[in-house]
Amino acid sequence: MKALIIAAGKGSRLQTKSKEKPKPLIRLLGLSLIERIILTAKQAGIEEFVVVVGYLGEKIKKELGNGKNLGVNITYIENNEWDRENGISVLMAKEVLKEKFVLLMSDHVFDSQILKRLQKTELKKDECVLVVDRAPDKYYIDLEDATKVKVDDDGYILEIGKDTENFNCVDCGIFLLSPLIFSALEQSVKEGDETLSGGIRILAKKRKIKSLEVGNNFWIDIDTIKSYRMAEKILCQKLKKPTDGPISKYLNRPVSIRISKFLVNFNLKPDLISLVSFFLCGLSGLFFSLGGYLYFVIAGVLSQLSSIIDGCDGEIARLKFQSSKYGAWFDAVLDRYADALIIFGMTYGWWKLHLTTDIWFVGFMALIGSFMNSYTAIKYDSIFLTREKSKIKVRIGRDIRIFLIMIGAFLNQIYFVLLLLGVLTNLESLRRLYILRKNNISEA
Amino acid sequence: MKALIIAAGKGSRLQTKSKEKPKPLIRLLGLSLIERIILTAKQAGIEEFVVVVGYLGEKIKKELGNGKNLGVNITYIENNEWDRENGISVLMAKEVLKEKFVLLMSDHVFDSQILKRLQKTELKKDECVLVVDRAPDKYYIDLEDATKVKVDDDGYILEIGKDTENFNCVDCGIFLLSPLIFSALEQSVKEGDETLSGGIRILAKKRKIKSLEVGNNFWIDIDTIKSYRMAEKILCQKLKKPTDGPISKYLNRPVSIRISKFLVNFNLKPDLISLVSFFLCGLSGLFFSLGGYLYFVIAGVLSQLSSIIDGCDGEIARLKFQSSKYGAWFDAVLDRYADALIIFGMTYGWWKLHLTTDIWFVGFMALIGSFMNSYTAIKYDSIFLTREKSKIKVRIGRDIRIFLIMIGAFLNQIYFVLLLLGVLTNLESLRRLYILRKNNISEA
Numbered sequence: 001m002k003a004l005i006i007a008a009g010k011g012s013r014l015q016t017k018s019k020e021k022p023k024p025l026i027r028l029l030g031l032s033l034i035e036r037i038i039l040t041a042k043q044a045g046i047e048e049f050v051v052v053v054g055y056l057g058e059k060i061k062k063e064l065g066n067g068k069n070l071g072v073n074i075t076y077i078e079n080n081e082w083d084r085e086n087g088i089s090v091l092m093a094k095e096v097l098k099e100k101f102v103l104l105m106s107d108h109v110f111d112s113q114i115l116k117r118l119q120k121t122e123l124k125k126d127e128c129v130l131v132v133d134r135a136p137d138k139y140y141i142d143l144e145d146a147t148k149v150k151v152d153d154d155g156y157i158l159e160i161g162k163d164t165e166n167f168n169c170v171d172c173g174i175f176l177l178s179p180l181i182f183s184a185l186e187q188s189v190k191e192g193d194e195t196l197s198g199g200i201r202i203l204a205k206k207r208k209i210k211s212l213e214v215g216n217n218f219w220i221d222i223d224t225i226k227s228y229r230m231a232e233k234i235l236c237q238k239l240k241k242p243t244d245g246p247i248s249k250y251l252n253r254p255v256s257i258r259i260s261k262f263l264v265n266f267n268l269k270p271d272l273i274s275l276v277s278f279f280l281c282g283l284s285g286l287f288f289s290l291g292g293y294l295y296f297v298i299a300g301v302l303s304q305l306s307s308i309i310d311g312c313d314g315e316i317a318r319l320k321f322q323s324s325k326y327g328a329w330f331d332a333v334l335d336r337y338a339d340a341l342i343i344f345g346m347t348y349g350w351w352k353l354h355l356t357t358d359i360w361f362v363g364f365m366a367l368i369g370s371f372m373n374s375y376t377a378i379k380y381d382s383i384f385l386t387r388e389k390s391k392i393k394v395r396i397g398r399d400i401r402i403f404l405i406m407i408g409a410f411l412n413q414i415y416f417v418l419l420l421l422g423v424l425t426n427l428e429s430l431r432r433l434y435i436l437r438k439n440n441i442s443e444a
Numbered sequence: 445m446k447a448l449i450i451a452a453g454k455g456s457r458l459q460t461k462s463k464e465k466p467k468p469l470i471r472l473l474g475l476s477l478i479e480r481i482i483l484t485a486k487q488a489g490i491e492e493f494v495v496v497v498g499y500l501g502e503k504i505k506k507e508l509g510n511g512k513n514l515g516v517n518i519t520y521i522e523n524n525e526w527d528r529e530n531g532i533s534v535l536m537a538k539e540v541l542k543e544k545f546v547l548l549m550s551d552h553v554f555d556s557q558i559l560k561r562l563q564k565t566e567l568k569k570d571e572c573v574l575v576v577d578r579a580p581d582k583y584y585i586d587l588e589d590a591t592k593v594k595v596d597d598d599g600y601i602l603e604i605g606k607d608t609e610n611f612n613c614v615d616c617g618i619f620l621l622s623p624l625i626f627s628a629l630e631q632s633v634k635e636g637d638e639t640l641s642g643g644i645r646i647l648a649k650k651r652k653i654k655s656l657e658v659g660n661n662f663w664i665d666i667d668t669i670k671s672y673r674m675a676e677k678i679l680c681q682k683l684k685k686p687t688d689g690p691i692s693k694y695l696n697r698p699v700s701i702r703i704s705k706f707l708v709n710f711n712l713k714p715d716l717i718s719l720v721s722f723f724l725c726g727l728s729g730l731f732f733s734l735g736g737y738l739y740f741v742i743a744g745v746l747s748q749l750s751s752i753i754d755g756c757d758g759e760i761a762r763l764k765f766q767s768s769k770y771g772a773w774f775d776a777v778l779d780r781y782a783d784a785l786i787i788f789g790m791t792y793g794w795w796k797l798h799l800t801t802d803i804w805f806v807g808f809m810a811l812i813g814s815f816m817n818s819y820t821a822i823k824y825d826s827i828f829l830t831r832e833k834s835k836i837k838v839r840i841g842r843d844i845r846i847f848l849i850m851i852g853a854f855l856n857q858i859y860f861v862l863l864l865l866g867v868l869t870n871l872e873s874l875r876r877l878y879i880l881r882k883n884n885i886s887e888a
Contacts, residue, residue, distance in 0.1 A: 351801075364788045376777060
């Protein structure tokens, strides 16, 4: 399916921010708005784009090119009359869109899930869809400026417009349209209304446009500095993961998100961040192995710092649509080596100081336990994320392990913390075996 | 879908083997023939069975009961005229089978894949299917006794019978039938032919029965001692896995299959075998840790023995349809702990003898490398099994690691073998990172 993006207008309300940039090129968390829209749509399987440019259109064309850098195909339509209403921009795509297509605004940021659902909507021939939000009182919606929509009980759109009275939802600016929209727009223009809403209104009269409720999926119209800040904040909040442990949730993640928010503006590959985090662990292991309280403290701080930065690779990848299975796996493999380096460093450092042989046994135990936690987590998490949430809230994850190591280093209790890790992590493995057996993971 | 199994006949050609047992209760690799048929069908999603019993039918009913033990539902039909031809047995199920059903013979062992494919065959209303083998010269087919089939270019059956001339395939004894078969059988009986083939012949005349080619899927008609032995052999051969490494392929598997072939006759849960293998590794680690050449040799033998027995749990599970995701995972978790116990034992044992501190470093390296091989194997194997086979034939798997340990123990070279393991396994991890990066495992 093709997507039409209208990016011709001036977007004057965000002028202070944009200076000499057209609004679609305003950067939000490392990507221009229009890049973000395109990559969101790509995530939903759309790879062909038609972009209508107007105001400072050359700059947009120069930045996006033919889309190859984004892994998509972009063609442009120039709308020299960009100061007219947005219906004109849509109308200009009439000749290139002969089948159903998705229509997106260059300043509406949204969750790709919406597009996936939109493409699955069951429709009669020629029927169109507009995504609407049934909760127009959401704090991030500027109701004054929003396009209001009245939807009937069967989900068909009755009325649409900035001044619609008795509305029950607002327009999210995401459409699935058939070429029927072009004749509707032509009629609307003839009648003196050049807005897209004018065309939609004509489809609504013919009962040719349904609504799709956005539900819990995120969308935002970035029209003002205020909504820009909100988009930034919400996108960052969405980086938290359901599998985050307590240390991750309350300590690592809040810090790593701040770091990611900064780093996202540079051209850093997520794999590089993984390597930096790994390097910090290596350094931590080295300091541990030197043996001595001051070294331990430095090593403890380094390991905790590494644990924080370990979140940034995934965060940046998700913010910039660079997530890959390989990247996640590369990070996981490095984490295991990092764990091993720290635990070996601790064991060796303590042994150097105290020459007690049993530290080696304790070190082995901690290493195998840490490993087994990661090894069993793959299966354990996949089962408990798909089933109902596990009743046990705390699980011994990497965030807790590294935090315990830092505390142990500060208290100069390397032996004790390794013993604690060895016991806790191996008990956790046993617990997982028990729970999975009890839940009777049956026939393969 | 329901399955009808005919198990009424006397099967006199296998009498020497069966003594006072009806043929369907003859045991093959830990299961009676009929249990194997039922569990094969269950693997293909069939859970409702109708079994026609006759000769010594009470014994069959007593052994299988209502099917609850096998996780299915079984109802019985008694055919007191079991000495008549097999069409009579099928005809007796007329009243209970009002929709399409699968018809199976109680002495035809086959791959459940055939039934999965059979259920997916696209059919016109009322059409039936017979599974046929296009390669009737297979060494395990007794062509003298086989039912021959002539199939036309569109896959429809033209002729069927023991004496069919110009046949191009043989009947595998697996059918997908509509209730049309009952009137066909009635007609055939009226015309004096009481065989199932008689009914099929009438369907064929009406162009109502198609063929499905068995292709590479295994099936065998167990009619003689010779074919019984062949079935045993082929089912055992199928226990080999494409992921088996060289030591597994040429040493462990041939031995473990022989052990499994014996153990399958006892009521041993596969998990118990996993535990025995783990216990042997623990014992191996203990002997290693005692330090001394004789201990090393014993430990080396124990670890290799454990590695062999480690194959039996999966083999027995597959032979007896007891495979489970949990079982495979339980085995994998125990294997990791077993690896750790052996490597710790080796490290400690050598350290006791020589008091060289660097053995601890080497031991850690070997432990992490072994672990990382198992950790990375999950992703690595899943990618390379679905894509084309990896060009690199040998990979450092557990079979090779344990074999090296045994060799090291015999040569009294614990230090060297740990170093070798540490280097090889960690290089293998790097190689996997490199290969997966090169193959560019793309967007999640």
